[in-house]
Amino acid sequence: MKKTTQFLLLTVALIFSTVAMSQSTITGTVMDADLNAPLPGANIIEKGTTNGVSSDFDGKFTLTTQATSGKIVVSYVGYGSITLTFDGSKDLGEITLSADNSLGEIVIVGIADVAVDRKTPVAVSSIKASEIALKVGNMEFPEIMNTTPGVYATKQGGGYGDSRISLRGFDQSNTSFLINGQPVNDMENGWVYWSNWQGLTDVASGIQIQRGIGASRLAVPSVGGTVSIFTKAAERKQGGSVSQVIGNDAYTKTTASYSTGQNEKGWSSSFLLSKWSGDGYVNFTKGSGWTYFAAVGYAPEGSKHEFNFSFLGAGQWHHQRDVWVSIRDYQNFGDNGVDRRWNTNGGYLNGEEFNMRRNFYNKPLATLNWDYEISDNVKLSTSFYGSAGRGGGTGPRGNNFRNADIDLYPFNIDLTEHLNNRGRGAASRNPDGSINFDNVVNVNRTTTTPYTGGIGAYDGLLIGSNGFRDDGVNRSVLVRRASMNSHDWIGMISNLDFNAGKMRYSIGVDLRDYTGYHYRALENLMGLDGYYSTGNKNSAGEIIETTIKASPFKNTGLKGPMIDYYNIGYVGWQGVNGLAEYSNEDSFTAVLQAGLSNQSFQREDLFDQPTSPLSKKKNVGGGYIKGGANYNINDANNVFVNAGYISRQPNFDAVFPNFANAINPDLQNEKITSFEVGYGLRLPSFTMNVNLYSTKWGNRFVSRSFTNTGGTTGTAQFKNIEELHNGFELEAKYTVASNFKLSGMLSIGDWKYTKDFTSTLFDDTNTQIGTGTLYTKDAKIGDAAQFVSFIQADYGVGDHLFFDLGWRNVNNLYADYSIVDSDFVNPDNQGALKLPAYNLIDLGATYRFNLFGNNTSARLNINNLFNEEYIAESNTNIHADGSNPTYNGIDVRNSVWFGFGTTWNFSLKMEF
Structure with a gap:
């Protein structure tokens, strides 16, 4: 027995000594190359294994390897990774990581087309996760991109999530937005509603803005460019974080996240939950929402298959300022001169x-x-996705304009004209100009007589309507309706990539199926007992007392009852694409891409067209071809060129104009041509990218309703509208010292219409009644600044305290307008209204420290530090003529959105 025990002990000792001899201890410190500061939380993984650690607060790490020799990979989200070789225990000293356009070690699915620095021949800018986390705070998500060339993002009316973005002068319906390679532009109108994606600030691991034709293989609306947003996946290291953000106007956001890390069987999972709320900078724009995210990954060691499932959502509600406010309204109804917080919409x-x-x-x-x-040379990447969006927006309903006491909202005039000069709605306005909705309820009830109609269940009740006025029904009322735009969307994208020597080939498919539900429901009866609806032509009318709740997590009324309208849009998409790329040892790359797509459109109207509720299906083909080349002259210099042609299908409303089921007989694809050249410089302390571009957007179709002098309604249809967008862009970064960095950009555009346009006029029976000409040649494109410059200084004080100061100059900003505005019916028109230039200064400070043994950071952002008063956009084109007062040279009758004054946010984040 004694000998047996000694033998077992000897065996165990030998095993442990063998294991010890097969291990090595690797130490080092991970540093930020730009600021020469430690990078806490960097990943250090033994290559080919799941064995890894994270750097501590001072960037230091100790890794016990599973083998005596091999390689380790050092990475940090938003930075390029480094692979180092070891043979036995070793202190690697300082390991510096630098940010680059590859977005570092983001977990990116194979369908995402990421532009690679000095290889992919497109103009590109990247924003890393650390910058998003630090600087967004309570800003709108698109605003984080304002520091990159070609981008112009504003808050619009100022409600949470009501922002918008344009790229190279093209609005967001003509810019492609991808989340992990999947298109998210609305399939009917191409728009992106950022309120639906409020949670992206919490889960984004990087943004890449590919200007121009971009590198995406999908047939997407990349007229201005492609914005790829990458979210977190199931992280392979264990850990989590908690953070708290507070900001101006009672803004608060609490976020918690946790990742299990990858286990021995290859499973990993990550979770995030965030809650935000705030009163809003603009009066009466309170909001609240939840962000939820979960990801599960499966990547067993040695397997050729890797899976990642993610679920992301951001339910929210917020009040809005959608009624455009004139400059004189800001002056007349707000406090102390121009009150940027003024909101015509709200009250109590x-x-x-x-x-x-x-x-x-x-x-x-x-x-x-x-x-x-x-195999080593062949890879298949496939993504299946689905979305079920539910919600909409509320607004007024009823002929309240017939009662001066509740005629609250101006139509085609500003509040100054409506309230002061016409005396409308004063009885329901408080002394400060806000709306007394209690009085609206009182007027609704006291001016409505009991119902006496034939629908017996409602005898004696107070019933309102939008037009019906018999049997005691009151049409001069105000209720709150909800206009719903819900959808069901499923899709699949698959790409097969294979390498053969210096060539890379790809073939892919893109399948989408979209159903959009558009209807109205009652949300608040404002003191009434019911609403008499005559919107459904299949019915003689019905009384509705059922209301929905304007909440993202409540019943949205999809199963009824509905009022006013109810129609469904069916959009299908089938696309194929191919790519061929030649790469010669990283010195020369040439790529050719092409794609074909078929988009199907069908409309079902369940209310307004009882004789033909379902339209015929219309199939429209489209496609693109694009290519380019990049040449690395040496390690420091590279040049690139690209060109492309896109035949893009029209939007849903162009297929079915005037909300009818009849297919437009003059349907035509839009034609986009693009050409670009660029130059890059990479030196140890200085990097720069410069490019010139020219994009022509032609063959556009626009339809606009009108009323002639005789009161006849009709439509004016414009074909072959054409725009030309030329421009110059520069982006640079200079490391002055180890703790001092300068970065900046310059964007200069020349965007205008190329010719005059002729319209064909139709009456309400679709009979041609005439033609007209609009004199728009050389008119400037509005709604985006054509000159923007930005410079930022980053300075570190020791290893823990960091400051950044940014200055943004905006010029050559023109009013947004429709080219069918009456301004352009005369040859001698003044063109687009030019708005005043403005300058914004933003200040930020970060302090990193150790709290309870965990990496912790505190961040303060102050935006618009000097409270600059500026017009961010204008919705009208009224030129000053001396007959009315002006503000900085702008006629005060113009309806504008002023940018926010000074705002701030403070965040505290602890990682564990």
Whole structure:
């Protein structure tokens, strides 16, 4: 027995000594190359294994390897990774990581087309996760991109999530937005509603803005460019974080996240939950929402298959300022000169904030990614995704304009004209100009007589309507309706990539199926007992007393009852694409891409067209071809060129104009041509990218309703509208010292219409009644600044305290307008209204420290530090003529959005 015990002890000792001899201890310190500061939380993984650690607060790490020799990979989100070789225990000293356009070690599914620095021949800018986390705070998500060339993002009316972005002068319906390679532009109108994606600030791991034709293989609306947003995946290291953000106007956001890390069987999972709320910088724009995210990954060691499932959503509600406000309204109804917080929409009901305009939406996105490494040279990447968006926006309903006491909202005039000069709505306005909705309820009830009609269940009740006025029904009322735009969307994208020597080939498919539900429901009867609806032509009329709640997590009324309208849009998409790329040892790359697509359109109207509720299906083909080349002259210099042609299908409303089921007989694809050249410089302390571009957007179709002098209604249809966007862009970074860095950009555009346009006029029976000409040649494109410069200084004080100061100059900004505005009916028109230039200064400070043994950071952002008063955009084109007062040279009758004054946010984040 004694000998047996000694033998076992000897065996165990030998085993442990063998294990010890097969291990090595690797130490080092991970540093930020730009600021020469430690990088806490960097990943250090033994290559080919799941064995890894994270750097501590001072960037230091100790890794016990599973083998005596091999390689380790050092990475940090938003930075390029470094692979180092070891042979036995070793202190690697300082390991510096630098940010680059590859977005570092973001977990990117194979369908995402990421532009690679000095290889992919497109103009590109990248924003890393650390910058997003630090600087967004309570800013709108698109605003983080304002520091990159070609981008112009504003808050619009100022409600949470009501921002918008344009790229190279093209609005967001003509810019492609991808989340992990999947298109998210609305399939009917191409728009992106950022309130649906409020949670992106919490889960984004990087943004890449590819200007111009971009590198995407999908047939997407990349007229201005492609914005790829990458979210977190199931992280392979264990850990989590908690953070708290506070900001101006009672803004608060609490976020918690946790990742299990990857276990021995290859499973990993990550979770995030965030809650935000705020009163809003603009009066009566309170909002609140939740962000939820979960990801599960499966990547067993040695397997050729890798799976990642993610579920992302951001349910929210917020009040809005959608009624455009004239400059004189800001002056007349606000406090002390121009009151940028003024909101014509809002007021109080039962002592609480109430607004006729309330947006609410919940759009969860589920994605399953499958990467299959068939061989060393062949890889299949597939993504299945689905989204079920539910929600809409509320607004006024009823002929309240017939009662001066509740005629609250100006139509085609400003509030100054409506209230002061016409005396409308004063009885329901408080002394400060806000709306007394309690009085609206009182007027609704006291001016409505009991119902006496034939629908017996409602005898004696107070019933309102939008037009019906018999049997005691009152049409001169105001209720709150909800206009719903819900959808069901499923899709699949798959790409097969294979390498053969210096060539890379790809073939892919893109399948989408979209159903959009458009209808109105009652949300608040404002003191009445019911609403008499005559919107459904299949019915003689019905009384509705059922209301929905304007909440993203409540019943949205999809199963009824509905009022006013109810129609469904069916959009299908089938696309194929191919790519061929030649790369010669990283010195020369040439790529050719092409794609074909078929888009199907069908419309079903369940209310307004009882004789033909379902339209015929219309199939429209489209496609693109694009290519380019990059040449690395040496390690420091490179040049690139690209060109492309896109034949893009029209939007849903162009296929079915005037909300009818009749297919437009003059349907035509839009034609886009693009050409670009660029130059890059990479030196140890200085990097620069410069490019010139020219994009022509032609063959556009626009339809506009009109009323002639005789009161006849009709439509004016414009074909072959053409724009030309030329420009110059520069982006640079200079490391002055180890703790001092300068970065900046310059964007100069020349965007205008190329010719005059002729329209064909039709009456309400679709009979041609004439033609007209609009004199728009050389008119400047509005709604985006054509000159923007930005410079930022980053300075570190020691290893823990960092400051950044940014200055942004905006010029050559023109009013947004429709080219069918009456301004352009005369040859001698003044063109687009030029708005005043403005300058914004933003200040930030970060302090990193150790709290309870965990990496912790505190961040303060102050935006618009000097409280600059500026017009961010104008919706009208009224030129000053001396007959009215002006503000900085602008006629005060113009309806504008002023930018926010000084705002701030403070965040505290602890990682564990």
